[in-house]
Amino acid sequence: MSDFYLHPTAVVDEGAEVGAGSKLWHFVHVLAGTRIGAGCILGQNVMAGPDVVIGDGCKIQNNVSLYKGVRLEEDVFCGPSCVFTNVLTPRAFVERKDAFSETLVRKGATIGANATIVCGVSIGRYAMIGAGAVVTSDVPDHALVVGNPARLLGWVSRTGERLGPGLICPRTGEHYVETENGLVESSSTG
Numbered sequence: 001m002s003d004f005y006l007h008p009t010a011v012v013d014e015g016a017e018v019g020a021g022s023k024l025w026h027f028v029h030v031l032a033g034t035r036i037g038a039g040c041i042l043g044q045n046v047m048a049g050p051d052v053v054i055g056d057g058c059k060i061q062n063n064v065s066l067y068k069g070v071r072l073e074e075d076v077f078c079g080p081s082c083v084f085t086n087v088l089t090p091r092a093f094v095e096r097k098d099a100f101s102e103t104l105v106r107k108g109a110t111i112g113a114n115a116t117i118v119c120g121v122s123i124g125r126y127a128m129i130g131a132g133a134v135v136t137s138d139v140p141d142h143a144l145v146v147g148n149p150a151r152l153l154g155w156v157s158r159t160g161e162r163l164g165p166g167l168i169c170p171r172t173g174e175h176y177v178e179t180e181n182g183l184v185e186s187s188s189t190g
Contacts, residue, residue, distance in 0.1 A: 016049065019056065037074065055107070069100040069119060076105050079113035079131065086119045106141070108158065115150075124182050128156045140182030155183055 003020040010028040012018060018030065019038030028042045031049025036042070037056035047065040048054060054066070055074035064078050067086040072078075086100045101120035105111070109123045112131035123129065123139045130146035130153070139145055144154045144162065156162055157169035157176065167176040167183065175186040 013049070043080075061113070067100070069102045070105075071102065072105045073107040073109075073125075075108045077110040079111055079115065081114050082111045082129075083114075083116045084119070085117070088119060109139075110160065126156065126158050126160075127182070128160060142176065142183035158185070 004018045004022040005024065006012065007025050007028065009026050010024040012024070012030045013032045015032035016030045016034045018024065018036045019040065021038050022036055022040040024030065024042045026044040029047045030036065033051035034049035036048065036054045037058065039056055040054055040058045042048070042060045043062040045063045046060050049068065051068045052066045053071040055072055055076065057075040058072050060078045061080040063081040066084055069086045070084050084103060087096045088101060090096065103117055103119050104122045106123060106125040108126040111117065111129045112133065114131055115129045115133045115135065117135045121135055121138050123135065124141035124143060126142050127139045128144045129135060129139065129150065130144070133146050133150040134148040135145065136149045142155050142157070143152055144156050145151060146153050154162060155167065155176065157172065157174055159169060159171050161169050161171045163169065163176060176183040177186045
């Protein structure tokens with residue numbers, strides 16, 4: 001455990017893995033079977049697990065719980081107090097641990113503060129989920145979605161810049177084209 005930072009109030013259960021250079025801050029709890037990649041930051045009061053996968057370079061802000069069935073690819077940003085669910089029809093008196101639905105957040109996606117991600121969806125590469133949005137269906141690559149339920153407002157570049165009608169990133173000059181799965185860089189093969 002010497003190759004990552006563990007705040008004295010944080011707990012990593014036996015059977016969990018934390019990658020080199022990661023930082024686990026105040027009151028973080030990582031449950032058994034969870035794998036956290038290298039260079040991640042888990043803010044105050046983050047809970048991950050059991051059996052959650054967090055890719056390299058992810059930043060998870062304060063008060064986020066990642067339950068079984070959630071998988072984050074590399075470089076995902078989870079804003080403060082965003083919510084992941086894991087059962088579509090919960091009842092306190094009905095055991096549904098065999099009904100957990102998987103949620104996949106693809107590389108480079110951003111989830112805004114207080115957004116809710118209903119289980120069983122996939123959030124595309126470099127997508128941007130607006131603060132407070134409620135995601136109830138799959139989100140395409142590079143999509144900007146807002147509202148309840150979340151709806152497509154526009155497109156964002158790999159660096160998070162809002163794209164205009166020409167689909168050119170104002171920060172990098174990268175060109176994008178629309179496909180059935182969202183946007184791809186025009187020099188990309190998909």
